[in-house]
Amino acid sequence: GAVVSQHPSWVICKSGTSVKIECRSLDFQATTMFWYRQFPKQSLMLMATSNEGSKATYEQGVEKDKFLINHASLTLSTLTVTSAHPEDSSFYICSARGSGDTEAFFGQGTRLTVV
Amino acid sequence: GQNIDQPTEMTATEGAIVQINCTYQTSGFNGLFWYQQHAGEAPTFLSYNVLDGLEEKGRFSSFLSRSKGYSYLLLKELQMKDSASYLCAVIDSNYQLIWGAGTKLIIKP
Numbered sequence: 001g002a003v004v005s006q007h008p009s010w011v012i013c014k015s016g017t018s019v020k021i022e023c024r025s026l027d028f029q030a031t032t033m034f035w036y037r038q039f040p041k042q043s044l045m046l047m048a049t050s051n052e053g054s055k056a057t058y059e060q061g062v063e064k065d066k067f068l069i070n071h072a073s074l075t076l077s078t079l080t081v082t083s084a085h086p087e088d089s090s091f092y093i094c095s096a097r098g099s100g101d102t103e104a105f106f107g108q109g110t111r112l113t114v115v
Numbered sequence: 116g117q118n119i120d121q122p123t124e125m126t127a128t129e130g131a132i133v134q135i136n137c138t139y140q141t142s143g144f145n146g147l148f149w150y151q152q153h154a155g156e157a158p159t160f161l162s163y164n165v166l167d168g169l170e171e172k173g174r175f176s177s178f179l180s181r182s183k184g185y186s187y188l189l190l191k192e193l194q195m196k197d198s199a200s201y202l203c204a205v206i207d208s209n210y211q212l213i214w215g216a217g218t219k220l221i222i223k224p
Contacts, residue, residue, distance in 0.1 A: 006157075034212070042216075043202070043214055043215070043216040043217050044158070044202070044214050046212070046214070049211070091155070093157045093158075103148070103160065103163060104212065105160070106150075106157040106158050106159070106160075107157060108156070108157050109156065109157040111155070
């Protein structure tokens, strides 16, 4: 299957700082990227969907000014958690899908801890 | 509303067979996925069904009945490493992925 690389794998940051997570499709063009958050022992929760060159579509309850998503190229999407707080500590996972494809491929995930 | 149901937790014995069921009610249907997720890791793809019937891939098989809104994942010759959560996800008419809450599978020796 196709490869999606997510970086960093884990990050610890201080409360009030911002953290950027990168998601790259290595061997295909990702026209659509999905960002998920997963709290311990809970299911994946879709945060937003982004199409290359367009503004991201955020799910209800997700603050777009706090979780900035950029999908400027067909191989890279970034999620920036701005002014992070301890309650933002979670497992963030991206997935990418190419044009005409049905399957989305997942990145390795990023475990964010805000202290 | 859209809904996907799967059991919260199942327990099985090493070497045995287990079937994890998934029922769905979604606005349209463009395929169903099964993913495996080990604790602390991202999901990994297991299977994709869009037509009725059984798809076999090694120890894992997945079945779909679109008329019944039903799928199952069958795991044979269970190994300890199969202990994980198994996620059922459906693509709806808008090509959005609708996720089930996952089934935690516990394998006992």
